[in-house]
Amino acid sequence: MAWTRKQKRLGIIAGLGVILALAAGLILTALRDQIVFFYSPTEIAEAALTPGTPIRLGGLVLEDSWHQEGENNTFIVHDGAGQMTAHYTGILPDLFREGQGVVAEGSLQADGSFLATSVLAKHDETYMPREVADSLREQGVWQGDGG
Structure with a gap:
């Protein structure tokens, strides 16, 4: 049986659609753990992440935990149930404050602390990233309006 031009075209389009769907599925599977905005x-x-794995750490900066010596900063990020010490070398954003929401990009260290390569602070008194607010609300730490 000979295929018409229209049937050949539809067959090629269907084949490309299947290949595209498989490629998208493989990419999403490979990036499954990296798609998370923060932990x-x-x-x-x-x-139980291995040290050196690049991740984002999000939560609130614990009151009276921020210590600064020159450009070396140490602070504790908490979510109500747990906390983690973070180290950052550099100038923190102007809006970085204790008790405020923060997302830090970096990696987990062998001693259990977090080495940040960049720190993002909320931009005003009423805004908190939805993911941070939802996580803190689930822990019962924050009761704000979420945005």
Whole structure:
């Protein structure tokens, strides 16, 4: 049986669609753990991540935990149930404050602390990233309006 031009075209389009769907599925499977916007300190403890794995740590900066010596900063990020010490070398954003929401990009260290390569702070008094607010609300730490 000979295929018409229309049937050949539909067959090629269907084949390309299947290949595209398989490629998208493989990419999403490979990036499954990296798609998460951030991990809370409790989630990091539960996930048993290996030191050196690049992740994002999110939560609130614990009151009276920020210590600064020149450009070396140490602070504790907490989510109500757990906390993690974070180290950052550099100038923190102007809006970085204790008791405020923060997301830090970096990696877990062998001693259980977090070495941040960049720190993101919320941009005003009423805004908190939805993921941070939802995580803190689930822990019962924050009762704000979420945005």
